[in-house]
Amino acid sequence: MTVRFDTKIAVLLRDDLATWQRLNVTAFLSSAIAGADPALIGEPYVDADDTEYLAMFRQPVLVFAGDGALLTKAHGRALSRGLRIAVFTEDLFSTGNDEDNRAAVRGVPTEKLNLVGLALHGPKNAVDKVLKGADLHR
Structure with missing residues (x-):
């Protein structure tokens, strides 16, 4: 039985990352x-x-992939639609703990974040619009 969901959980990755990244x-x-929505977790x-x-x-x-420009566009689209998102910036590869990770993001203006990934959960149509142009990761 195939279950259809009204929402979508998606991760968008920059397409030039190494496999471990x-x-x-x-x-x-x-x-x-x-962590943002415990109701998303099953039994x-x-x-x-x-x-x-x-x-x-x-x-x-x-999981989707796209270039840096697409990540920046998707980030802007998500914010303009009022969707809550998670971001991972390139700076986080050189930090070693949560406090330093948050400080690395905090120190950069929104439009200058060097995004390597973002994740979101929301209504299917809204998530699809945010991810327009991204390819399913292979």
Whole structure:
């Protein structure tokens, strides 16, 4: 049975990142979406031996890629639509903890953020408009 969702969880990555960077950025950004809306998380998993596992998102997370200009456009579109987003800037690759990460973002004006990724959750149509021009990550 295929379930259709009215909302979409999406991560947009800059297309020139190394594999380890793509994976790292996706993990960090996904955690922001989970933290922003606990209702997106389902029930814990349990196997046939009653071993319990952590709960995950109730719906798929779609990962997209685009160049830096597209990330900047998507960022602006999301903000203009009032969507809450998570951002990952290039500066965060050189920090080592949450406090330094937040300081690195705080020190840069919105229009000058050197984005390597962003994530958002919202109504399907709004997310699709934000991501216009992005390709599903391969």
